Amino acid sequence: MRILVTNDDGIDAPGIQELARGIERAGHDVVVVAPDHNASGTGAALGALSSTEPIRVSSRRIDGLKAEGHGLSGPPALCVMAGNLEAFGPRPDAVVSGINAGLNTGRSALHSGTIGGALAGQNFGFRSLAVSLDRDGDVWHWNTAAEIAVEMLPHVLDGPSRLALSLNVPGAPRDRIRGILWTRLATYGSVRAALAKTEKDRLHFELQRTGYVPEEGTDLAAVRAGFAAITSLQGTVEVWGSEARVGDAFHSTQGLPGASAGDELRPAQAVFDGA
16 A cells, blocks of 8 residues: 655654654555644644745655655645645555654644644545654653554554544553553643743743643543553534524524533534444
């Protein structure tokens, strides 16, 4: 199978290189197309596309990888779109995005460029897998996340069309991972953005731990318990209330649908019967 590998940390990041090598060793044809810069937090954005300002492309050699990598001056979703349009050879069979330096759990999935790459793959008709890794102190166990991703890949390739999975892996050696669990998105992520300082012409942000205790069954709870967490995602979702129907005229007394009950926004869940 031909696998397009992308990420949001940039093509020179160690995570994507370990992942690409692992997928190639498993016998797949790998094409690496990733941002030539750190594109973290770009979600599924394509960036500004213009016929007068082309996207820059640079060739990159990745140690231990047969294929040449391609660095683009755009976010991961754009890299996936370029692969879909056969800018770098035949159209791939699947997309794997990562390995991200840090978890993408809970509502942070909305902003993650790593997950955005996988959701772009879903949007273009591919089966996709996003891979994110927690840190173990000052150590990154890239090989752990790569090994689990490679183990998951055959199931992804045999899965339903437009499948998009998010895999979050604890920061630990492979033999300390307790297993892989199906999970739902946590209400919150493991970190939040905070405004650290304001200046006349600058805003300084920082990431802070939330102190949030995740609910059982969520991706963040599973990772904190030593399990790798798998969550199935869909990028385009509509929200309907109990009163409105397709084709109804809008009127002022009509109840408007809410994404979730109450003031707290919880990730929406849907169950499909496969029909």
